[in-house]
Amino acid sequence: MHRDAGARVRRQLLALDAARYGNRELAREIARVAVRREMDDPWVVQWATGSDLDSRLRYAFLVPAKLSALATVVVEGHGLAVAGCEDGTLHAWELATGSRLGKAVSAHPGAVGGLATAVLDGRPVAVTVGHDHTVRVWDLVTGEAVRTCSADDDSWAKSVATGMVEGRPVVVGACVDDVVRVWDLATLSQRCEQLTIHTGLVSALATAVVDGRPVAVTSHSRALGATDLITGEETVRVWDLVTGREFGARGDRYDELPVFADCAADRRMEGGGDVDEDWDGEAGHCASLDLNARAHFLVTDPASQCSMAVSANAYEAHVWDLATREQVGKPVGTRFVENAAVTMLHDRPSALAASADGPVEVWELPTLRQLQPPLTGHEARVRGVATAVVNRRQLAVTGGDDRSVRVWDLDGERETGSRLTGHAGSVTGVATAVVDGGLVIVTGGSDARVRIWDLEGEGQLDEPLTRHTTGVDLLTAGTVDGRPTLLTRGDWRKTVRMWDLTTREELHGQSTGEYTSPSIEFFAALDDRFVGVTGEGRVWDLPASRWIGVQPRQRGALALEKLSGRIVIVTSHRAEAVHLWDLATGELLAPPMTGHTSEVRVGATGMLNGRPVAAAGGGRTVWTWDASTGRQIGAYGFPSRVRALTVAPDGRLVVGFGADIAVLTHHR
Numbered sequence: 001m002h003r004d005a006g007a008r009v010r011r012q013l014l015a016l017d018a019a020r021y022g023n024r025e026l027a028r029e030i031a032r033v034a035v036r037r038e039m040d041d042p043w044v045v046q047w048a049t050g051s052d053l054d055s056r057l058r059y060a061f062l063v064p065a066k067l068s069a070l071a072t073v074v075v076e077g078h079g080l081a082v083a084g085c086e087d088g089t090l091h092a093w094e095l096a097t098g099s100r101l102g103k104a105v106s107a108h109p110g111a112v113g114g115l116a117t118a119v120l121d122g123r124p125v126a127v128t129v130g131h132d133h134t135v136r137v138w139d140l141v142t143g144e145a146v147r148t149c150s151a152d153d154d155s156w157a158k159s160v161a162t163g164m165v166e167g168r169p170v171v172v173g174a175c176v177d178d179v180v181r182v183w184d185l186a187t188l189s190q191r192c193e194q195l196t197i198h199t200g201l202v203s204a205l206a207t208a209v210v211d212g213r214p215v216a217v218t219s220h221s222r223a224l225g226a227t228d229l230i231t232g233e234e235t236v237r238v239w240d241l242v243t244g245r246e247f248g249a250r251g252d253r254y255d256e257l258p259v260f261a262d263c264a265a266d267r268r269m270e271g272g273g274d275v276d277e278d279w280d281g282e283a284g285h286c287a288s289l290d291l292n293a294r295a296h297f298l299v300t301d302p303a304s305q306c307s308m309a310v311s312a313n314a315y316e317a318h319v320w321d322l323a324t325r326e327q328v329g330k331p332v333g334t335r336f337v338e339n340a341a342v343t344m345l346h347d348r349p350s351a352l353a354a355s356a357d358g359p360v361e362v363w364e365l366p367t368l369r370q371l372q373p374p375l376t377g378h379e380a381r382v383r384g385v386a387t388a389v390v391n392r393r394q395l396a397v398t399g400g401d402d403r404s405v406r407v408w409d410l411d412g413e414r415e416t417g418s419r420l421t422g423h424a425g426s427v428t429g430v431a432t433a434v435v436d437g438g439l440v441i442v443t444g445g446s447d448a449r450v451r452i453w454d455l456e457g458e459g460q461l462d463e464p465l466t467r468h469t470t471g472v473d474l475l476t477a478g479t480v481d482g483r484p485t486l487l488t489r490g491d492w493r494k495t496v497r498m499w500d501l502t503t504r505e506e507l508h509g510q511s512t513g514e515y516t517s518p519s520i521e522f523f524a525a526l527d528d529r530f531v532g533v534t535g536e537g538r539v540w541d542l543p544a545s546r547w548i549g550v551q552p553r554q555r556g557a558l559a560l561e562k563l564s565g566r567i568v569i570v571t572s573h574r575a576e577a578v579h580l581w582d583l584a585t586g587e588l589l590a591p592p593m594t595g596h597t598s599e600v601r602v603g604a605t606g607m608l609n610g611r612p613v614a615a616a617g618g619g620r621t622v623w624t625w626d627a628s629t630g631r632q633i634g635a636y637g638f639p640s641r642v643r644a645l646t647v648a649p650d651g652r653l654v655v656g657f658g659a660d661i662a663v664l665t666h667h668r
Contacts, residue, residue: 478525606647
């Protein structure tokens with residue numbers, strides 16, 4: 001975040017990080033540092049939370065598109081992270097220094113559908129597959145393609161893995177014709193001794209070493225089309241990459257002659273002779289691991305130190321012992337796990353699991369018990385997880401829809417500063433209120449909890465409000481019938497609930513599912529009542545059930561608040577200027593406010609030193625203007641996307657960014 005920033009923004013981010021770690025004095029000292037040819041910041045951070053700040057995070061790399069595949073590779077003690085994106089590009093970074101390795105490579109005309117890594121002739125390479133039906137091998141140092149092939153005219157690989165067979169690197173591809181093919185990585189040619197394994201429909205693929213034998217591990221349907229997430233019947237099976245046979249039960253002998261495929265005749269040959277009559281191709285004497293639903297991923301330890309595998313379907317995760325081909329323990333119910341990685345962490349079998357709507361968790365195997373605090377920091381769904389050991393340090397690499405790839409040191413200690421933490425998921429709404437003479441922050445989260453915090457950083461007040469059954473997407477606070485009141489809405493059932501902030505009790509008869517219209521962008525409190533505001537700026541009086549006021553002449557309603565005795569609507573559409581409108585007359589109250597460099601998503605108004613101000617947030621920046629003149633009076637940068645914003649009654653800015661909150665004060 002600091003790499004391309006100017007000195008002023010760096011000063012802001014460093015001061016903010018100091019406050020997020022709980023060191024307010026250091027934050028003040030950094031804010032006072034003079035920057036040559038840069039104006040002083042009118043806003044300085046007073047305090048901030050650090051729930052999405054993790055001292056184990058070493059690097060964060062931005063990529064141009066959503067991540068589609070992720071892998072690591074270690075060669076001669078140097079570790080690399082490799083990422084494939086939906087725009088077809090391939091990227092690599094050094095894990096020890098965080099520097100980019102070469103330039104981005106245009107690997108495929110469409111998304112990178114599958115990615116694996118290996119070491120070929122002492123050089124790190126990436127193997128990719130895409131919608132162009134080709135398997136390509138890339139030299140990660142030069143960025144050049146060194147091999148290209150496809151399965152045949154009627155088939156192509158949909159996913160790939162790599163392994164070592166008799167000292168030579170191989171590529172294992174699960175193809176759409178229900179066949180797993182094994183190529184020698186050095187030649188990547190079908191004219192060699194290519195091994196062809198008829199496995200059936202494969203939904204997930206991995207490689208491992210079991211009892212010293214290189215194997216392919218597959219999750220696949222017993223019958224074509226049995227892919228329903230709930231009822232589809234799947235198996236996890238283990239295949240010997242030397243013989244092509246399904247890995248037998250314990251006690252099977254491995255001193256038989258190797259079996260390979262004759263590409264021309266597509267016949268399994270043993271020692272060059274006839275087909276083995278003692279093996280009928282059936283799995284009767286082999287071990288298969290049965291799943292009760294389709295696994296959408298299957299992972300093994302890339303370093304082959306842990307002989308376990310983890311698979312997951314839509315609602316539970318499974319742990320398998322590859323040596324015995326048996327499930328270890330019972331399936332564990334989890335949130336929808338998007339991906340995982342298996343590794344040895346401090347001599348303990350472990351897994352990193354990325355769920356669709358939460359942080360990356362560190363599990364102990366086989367119990368799936370949480371081993372460490374979750375790795376927090378991604379702002380969107382995590383699509384890929386990988387591990388590597390570099391210079392005896394356990395590193396994890398994650399990538400997600402926030403277009404970032406992040407490197408974590410799993411041996412690092414989590415910082416324990418005086419930060420406000422509590423939500424199990426993302427913070428989805430922020431509001432401020434005055435309760436018993438004190439200013440508080442109210443937050444709603446994807447964990448369906450509403451929490452109330454002391455604004456001066458003393459921590460959470462009482463237990464969270466828990467009546468919602470789904471994540472809270474909207475909340476606002478106001479005074480109704482003379483008492484501080486909170487309105488919240490769940491993001492699935494859209495049920496609106498009202499709470500007395502003094503007693504923390506729900507107001508009976510005030511909760512309703514009536515306000516379910518998706519056109520309502522946010523709620524606001526006006527003159528002892530709550531209103532709903534649409535994206536076009538139309539205002540719906542909830543108690544009276546009618547439209548009120550005049551619709552503004554610009555779309556993109558951001559806020560509805562009282563300013564200098566008038567009810568004003570803040571609007572900004574895409575990258576257009578920010579405007580203030582009088583709700584009663586539709587009159588424009590200030591000159592257009594410009595100077596923001598990205599689309600504005602949140603806004604607020606308030607009073608600062610007796611003058612009206614407007615604030616707006618877009619991307620990772622908050623801008624402020626003098627609402628009387630339209631002149632910009634400041635801007636502050638944040639390390640994550642700004643999601644919520646308000647002006648406190650005393651003129652301070654309360655900003656929700658990522659999963660954190662910061663309070664800025666004006667020092668002029």
